[in-house]
Amino acid sequence: MSSSPPKKGLVIQRGSTERSPVSKALFVLCRALDLPLQYAILSSRSLGAPLINALGGTAILPPAGGHVYSLGLETNTGLGSGLSPQRAILFGMAVGSFIKQSHWVVAISQEPITPVASGFVGVLNTVYNTLNTLLYTNAATSVMSYAQATHGDETRLPIQTLVGVGLYVLGMALEWGSEMQRLNFKRDVRNKGRVYTGGLFGLARHINYGGYVLWRAGFATAAAGWMWGLIVGGFLTFDFVKRAIPELDEYCGKRYAQAWTQYKRAVPYQLFPFVL
Template structure:
């Protein structure tokens, strides 16, 4: 009888291959770009999400307060909504950079569509929850319905977003620089932020995703999103990557796991 760890774990990433897939990468970027008008449409005064919110028995929250100006031009969204839209833009920029400059493995059309759709779903749930009066962070914040005053949840969410995005982005750039040096061929990267947690890029993603959720719908929703991502990484992505690295860097990976005990975030997970 084969044990569970012996079973092959399916991955969205074709690890160990340098096959070029520009078409799939372009498809991923296109799908991620389509997320921006969707999020703006949900957050704007002509909300795309209002029919859905009302159909589910909610009450659509109409934007309040003057719009934010950027470089002298109004973006048509009050501060709270501008922040949420900025998070959607930030996630698009980061993931576009990942697809064009960081990722070295092939991307299939299926994985490109799936990952892009998953991120759009996460973003859309956040913005829809914000625009529903019963679930919006404004419904129980001390600022009332004034979108020009930022509740503590939004401030904390922004900090989580910035820190998490930084951890994911910087750690991946550090690893890329190491891999591009020919003298490091066949060596496992264990420096930089990866010296604090073995999968700190996953931890960063979890943190900024949870921060986005907190800024949109508060503490409980942030914990749900963060908890689900931790569970998913622990049960799917991390075991798959552990199995791959254990085969590619047998001695190095075992030593690395022994010296760096944290998986996602140092001293936490």
């Protein structure tokens, strides 16, 4: 194993053992602030609807007084002033992303993160979530506008939402599960300086990144349908393959030397087993 100073300016200061509690607390705070914003867009007529209308769209109004107003139709949901099942799923996805990413930065990542990176990544994930919820509340882009079988009833989930939930759960399981497996490996002092090649990482070298792509694409699909899901998934895949993975491969090649080269030969897939 060879050692080299961590690169400056990266989101994660790879190779550093410094602690960054303030930066990590900032990250969790930024991610936590996302939740009331998403809830306000999905549940309140004072935020999402006026913004959509101001941009020239037609807003799908949220539940009010136990009814769902969707695409000009009114359906009794029995949910009072809460979220419809469709909106509750989207909000639940935002909550899940907050929990997972906060757990990663606090308990899984063993390397420091800069304050600037904390704020940037926190805001970036809020942008992703907000695009999803706003596109859902806009009649022209909402998954409900393509789900004719539901007739605008937000209590009847369209196939895009069901597929999106499946992708979200699978992606979360792959990302979270693989990172926990690697963390348990690293906690064993006998493995110090060794590259982890087992568990889910035996299927793809960066399967945690692949998991992120899947759950982000699932969230997008559940909100605004197939095309938006493909756009989000395609963009993230491109970004990982062209930027993040080469950066990490360079670092791991220096850190693990021949062991990393052998790992790449044994596991040729980068993000998705048997695909890419």
